Amino acid sequence: CGVFGAYRIENASSITYYGLHSLQHRGQEASGMAVCDGKEIHVQKGKGLTVDVFRKDKLNQLEGDLAIGHVRYSTAGGQENENIQPIVSKGHLGSLAVAHNGQIVNEKELRLELENQGAIFQGTSDSEVLLHLIQKEKGTLLEKVIKTARRLEGAFSFLVLDEDSIYAVRDRHGLRPLSYAAFKDGYVISSETCAFEVMGIYDSTDLKPGEVVEFKKGLVKKYQYTQDITHHMCAMEYIYFARPDSVVEGINVHAFRKKTGAVLAKKDVGLEADIVIGVPDSSLSAAIGYAEASGIPLETGLYKNRYVGRTFIQPTQAMRDRGVRMKLSPVTSVVKGKSVVMIDDSIVRGTTSRRIVRLLKEAGAKAVHVRIASPVITHPCFYGVDTSTKEELIGAHMNKDEIEKYIEADSLQYMEVEELKQVAKEIGLCVACFNGDYCTPLYSYQKVLEK
Ligand code: 5GP
Ligand code: SF4
Ligand code: MG
Incomplete structure (x- = not known):
């Protein structure tokens, strides 16, 4: 899958559209976007390519300067509509949206635990587990995200959106890529740097393994949520998955x-x-x-x-x-x-x-x-x-x-x-599928x- 985020960018939906389009090689099954205008989160998603899901009229309905988006390639969870991301929850404590790339290996255990506590799931994707975990934790959204990240095992690079902030999170092994860059008056976040280059951005920062980056009140703050990190960037990202013009962990894919x-x-x-x-x-x-x-x-x-x-x-x-x-x-x-x-x-x-x-x-x-x-x-x-x-x-x-x-x-x-x-x-590579x-x-x- 691919994720893209835009923080404090005018017409965040249109920049996210271009971002997702550049990440289309990472998943063609479905595409979606959650956009916030400071008050409410609006969602638009569907099966198919980004160009097919977002026609011009649909994009115009998605107003706001905060957005996260997703292109889907299903590994965990089936192809049902409920599994199309971003997954959004609108609760009395406010709305949240999540877009996730990777696969959480203790998903079943966490799902069972949440269900025993009364959680009801709409779909079968591990991203929904993520959303439920965040909601269940106590504290500020940053604290909730950190507590959640510490409970997850496996590969994840995900984005969380609420009414006024975006959080970007990378697993402690650095299995999936995730980078961000300053753009105009705000920031953009992407699974791959190729999405930045189409926007004329040539300078970006990779999240570190075990890092959460908070985009809030116009500022970027980094937090290391665990010291227990390793370096296992997926070798297959270089071999097959990523675009040749992307730079992953400082190495150009081509x-x-x-x-x-x-x-x-x-x-x-x-x-x-x-x-x-x-x-x-x-x-x-x-x-x-x-x-x-x-x-x-x-x-x-x-x-x-x-x-x-x-x-x-x-x-x-x-x-x-x-x-x-x-x-x-x-x-x-x-x-x-x-x-x-x-x-x-x-x-x-x-x-x-x-x-x-x-x-x-x-x-x-x-x-x-x-x-x-x-x-x-x-x-x-x-x-x-x-x-x-x-x-x-x-x-x-x-x-x-x-x-x-x-x-x-x-x-x-x-x-x-x-x-x-x-x-x-x-760098350190994951080569598990080879050995x-x-x-x-x-x-x-x-x-x-x-x-
Ligand atoms: P095979 O035909 O041996 O089953 O698959 C290898 C071919 O599938 C390669 O040409 C590769 O480019 C293509 N391919 C398509 N999707 C994937 C994927 O997700 N992983 C890998 N390793 N190869 C893929
Ligand atoms: Fe999966 Fe192989 Fe990539 Fe490791 S290197 S994350 S096992 S595809
Ligand atoms: Mg091939």
């Missing part, structure tokens, strides 16, 4: 991906190939890095139809199957008769690689050497990225030779976990792992 390509090229000394091609869009940076490091020319061997959403995000296998074919076509004149190095960013079920190898061979490629710009995924993610269930993960059941045969590649190579860590050695080394207890999800 630069990170280029380095992974170079690592792959160094492992391939002596490989005879005519061209390097990337699978658009998320593998293009790695393909550039591979080509630069190997000296093998980069080509456009695959064309992507940009009007089909990210295949993986469509929830059923049947839809995914249809999606992939709609999405990519080989450029026959480029690949015919050639020995091709095909770079993809990740291998999850192996379906994309297998299909693309076939496409390229059908288009006349002499050989297809598949190079994956990450290690093979062997474990499910419980922190907000849909890396699928263990049964579906090809890397959980097959070794490298078996995968190579399955995807019908002439050769297969991917990164080692240590090589991945070296690419961003200045099962989760940085938090998993609570009820432990059972999923043991299955």
Whole structure:
């Protein structure tokens, strides 16, 4: 998911609209906004892309200079309308809205506890648990937010809005990104910095793991809500999820991906190939890095139809199957008769690689050497990225030779976990989906792992 906030910005809804639009790659299932004019919180949300949910007339109805917004990609909770964020509660103590990116692993335990105390939930998302917890705590909103953050385990970067303030919170492991920047007379907050750059903002600050930032009375105040922090930025943000023009923890995503390509090229000394091609869009940076490091020319061997959403995000296998074919076509004149190095960013079920190898061979490629710009995924993610269930993960059941045969590649190579860590050695990465080394207890999800 992606979150965006605007504090003390005139027409906060329109800037939030642009922000969400820039974060659209983080979720296409639903989009929503909660806007406050100092008195009341107005909400607008629905299924689909930001452009479809917010037509011009709808935006105009959302007046105020405070806003938080969300684009949804469902991992926890289903696709029901109740789960579309921001989640808003209008109580006698005032209104609150929450927009959340990540996944809370002790959600079920907290939900049960809240239900036993009489809480009634509308939907099944963990974000609603968050909202209930905040409401139940005592003290100022800052104190409530801090107490809540201390009770949550897992991945979260979330925003809380009330009538006159916004709070931004990041989990103590720093699993999901979250940054803010001064803009005009106020501030903007975003999951990724690419949203700032479209606004002409080139200077921003990352929240630290275990930090709450308060935007209130025109001021920004930072609070470290726990000292018990680690650094586990999700490696998949760099590999696949984030936009190449974003800077995550000081590292540009495109630069990170280029380095992974170079690592792959160094492992391939002596490989005879005519061209390097990337699978658009998320593998293009790695393909550039591979080509630069190997000296093998980069080509456009695959064309992507940009009007089909990210295949993986469509929830059923049947839809995914249809999606992939709609999405990519080989450029026959480029690949015919050639020995091709095909770079993809990740291998999850192996379906994309297998299909693309076939496409390229059908288009006349002499050989297809598949190079994956990450290690093979062997474990499910419980922190907000849909890396699928263990049964579906090809890397959980097959070794490298078996995968190579399955995807019908002439050769297969991917990164080692240590090589991945070296690419961003200045920061700490979460690599749990590659090695099962989760940085938090998993609570009820432990059972999923043991299955
Ligand atoms: P597979 O076909 O092996 O199941 O999935 C790998 C492909 O899915 C890659 O091309 C990658 O770009 C794409 N993909 C789409 N969504 C995701 C996601 O959420 N995580 C990962 N790791 N890859 C994804
Ligand atoms: Fe990211 Fe993988 Fe860690 Fe999930 S398990 S947070 S996808 S690195
Ligand atoms: Mg891809």
